Amino acid sequence: MPKISMKVNGKTMSGEAEGRTLLAQFLREELDLTGTHIGCDTSQCGACVVHVDGVAVKSCTMFAAEAEGAEVTTIEGMANEDGSLSVIQQAFQDHHGLQCGFCTPGMVMSAAALLKDNPKPSEAEIRDYLEGNLCRCTGYHNIVKAIMAASGQDVGAIAAE
């Protein structure tokens, strides 16, 4: 099997992959980065979102080979250097933006991509952006709230805290 190398969370990593191996699979099985989750097989659920060269992608829509030489960031690379939670991660914890945790890595990666492009998104913009990330636990209420809070907006007025 061909050997593939990429820079993942700042470290050069390599592993073997068949031509048909998806990036999501490669991260989980070859690199043991099991924080990236696989929740569907039609690229709908978004649990596998990672950043490839700074762009949010569903890692089930890319072959591992396509990411050869790329810079990849996964949920394992999102905490601060000292290990503390980043602003977005902390906001998810503060506002109970996760329950079972399975969709969470994809949500955090999508949220980070959104806030990079749109530092102060409205509720409607957040909901629109998250259209490709399914969550079955939270009803999205607290995810939306967490992302607004992470962007520095006052969420005190949002009901049902």
Added chain:
Amino acid sequence: MPKDHGIGASPKRREDVRFLTGKGRYTDDIDIHGQAYVHFLRSDVAHGRIKAVDTSAAEAAEGVIRVFTGADFEGVGGIPCGWQVTDRHGEPMQEPAHPVLAQGKVRHVGDPIAAVVAETYEQARDAAEKIVLDIEELPAVVDMKAALKDGAPKVHDDLTSNLCFDWGFVEENKDAVAEAFDKAHHVTTLDLVNQRLVANPMEPRVALSDYAAHSDESTLYTTSQNPHVIRLLMGAFVLGIPEHKLRVVAPDVGGGFGSKIFHYAEEAFCTFAAKQLKRPVKWTSSRSEAFMSDAHGRDHVTTIQLALDEEGHFQALRTDTHANMGAYLSTFSTSVPTWLHGVLMAGNYKTPLIYVNVKAVFTNTVPVDAYRGAGRPEATYQLERVIDKAAREMGIDPVELRRRNFITEFPYATPVAVEYDTGDYNATLDKALEIADVAGFDARAKASADKGLWRGLGMNCYIEACGIAPSALVGQLGARAGLYESATVRVNATGGLVVMTGSHSHGQGHETSFPQVIADMIGIDENMVEIVHGDTARVPMGMGTYGSRSLAVGGSAMVRAAEKVIAKAKRIAAHLMEAAPEDVELKDGAFSVAGTDKSVAWGDVCLAAYVPHNYPLEELEPGLEETAFYDPANFTYPAGAYICEVEVDPETGKVRVDRFTAADDFGNVVNPMIVDGQVHGGLAQGIGQALLEACAYDENGQLVSASYMDYAMPRADDLPMFQVDHSCQTPCTHNPLGVKGCGEAGAIGSPPALVNAVIDAMQRNGRDVTHIDMPLSPARVWTAMQG
């Protein structure tokens, strides 16, 4: 001021850190050295006779270790059903065999026929394509009423028909109910469908089994809400493995919503194959596979009738429901349309006479079992829709009609076998009306009209029975299990505690909320308490988490065990302080003797228990660890009122939920943040049912909604921010925490409010539409508008 610790506080969830950093340990994240992978070849026809399965080419394929078929399981037990229903004539239900791999016939699309075990997943999948099947396709039954007609194809040849049971409840009331209908001033009748849904936890199911030949021990890692139940069902009924040789672990589990309660064939297969092959065997479901192998939910077709007097007082209620069982009986399938549904038909109301008839039917579809709410959403939907229809027919305000019939005195024995211990339905209704700003509706309706949209407002009440359940009662009703819960509280020598609970968290946050209770009882920091769950080797026994029972039943067991620990610790403290045990008090983490300045810290007592130098050894054993089993005296009865406002686009029929208010009475609340989150999630699933979701079969039994391309899951832009409140609290009277459970309320209470709101929008705009079946898709709503 909100509390900052203990019961009533909302500490941040400790489990979140691992989930937010990618360090969760879900079943698929576990690999065992040398593991093989299994791929199941599943039926692509709904009904057929298996004439031959030729596995020779597959067995010769690269990497294949072995191919299994139904023949390999002939001496093995079938997947059992955990609840035997007795029909209206006193006869037991018809209970078909459910082999691990199909034998003789396939009975639904997705029924597993063969299993290929190979060195890699890809090899297993590739080899499965080389299996040659000779299946004679048979006519399929999909529609329940057609399945009951004479001459309909039989799903199970050895049963007398496709009728699993014909259940009447309460059968003795039937004639009195009919008489009340004959005399009634007004009768409202409604035909409705509670459509089939798929639970869809975001984590697909996984099973990984390991076998240790030297000790003859099997270990199964599985995505389960109740590992002990799986150990019992799989060990005792399927594979014949005694419990001391079988360990079941359910690590981090990515949501369940009921679908991970049941014992599934894939778990038994992996455990069986691991032992045969002397290798670990792993199965990871794809989402497409999940759609055709996870038990589905709901799927009831009902006619409901409500009899009223001139003032709108309910005189009698009767329902006639067909409930789809699918092709086999899943673990709790038969309890859902009966004891989790019929006993809720009184709702929040003083209806003196009720008769519920349920015909459970086998069809060539995926088995149907409990999904968030399980029977109670079906009951609530019928009842709250027919009440709304009756209100319109009689010209009575729907809020007023409900108030007129509310149960207001407790305890209240319903005519359908349960006794509500406590509640205040006017309080939650008043709260919902206040938060929803119903007074401002007209202004909002005008604003909508200015945009060319129709605004409607709908409401409903609900009650549910949670905290399942008194074992003696459910035993009489047909349950083949006790429904207690267990907990062990282990105090370490330096004062920290570990609680081993039979409840299981798959998103509910037990690791955070359970310590809040213990911390309050002892007066110590929550961080001194660790929760262990999900492992039969570490937790003595567990019936698991479903039916909103974790805190009400599992939490109560934990409280009972902690009480025993405290009682023993007080005796140790009494010895240390040379006082009588009955004079010792525990407060803020210290024991003291009333009326003196004597005091000894919690930690010192714990140390004495394990270093018993100065210790009453003649009276007490060393150590500080206690186990309790808690069997509830009654169900708990959360209740509330929900209000929904929608905007309907008359051009397209598209419905948008603009406002949704939920006022719930959950009794006492341990962690308000977690309770809010549970309600939010339930609301999303209820709104999903009302507006979007449908599991659809065509007339040949092909599953046409088998991926997220076709099954409409609620997405972030389908939902509004929710207004939720649980400040109305009538504590449960029979469990030590006074808690009722909050996990299912949102899913139970929300569909009727939404449908009532859409009907309201229609009526306000001159359309004589009295009912639209869920999901209220644009096509259905638009068609209904055209009259």
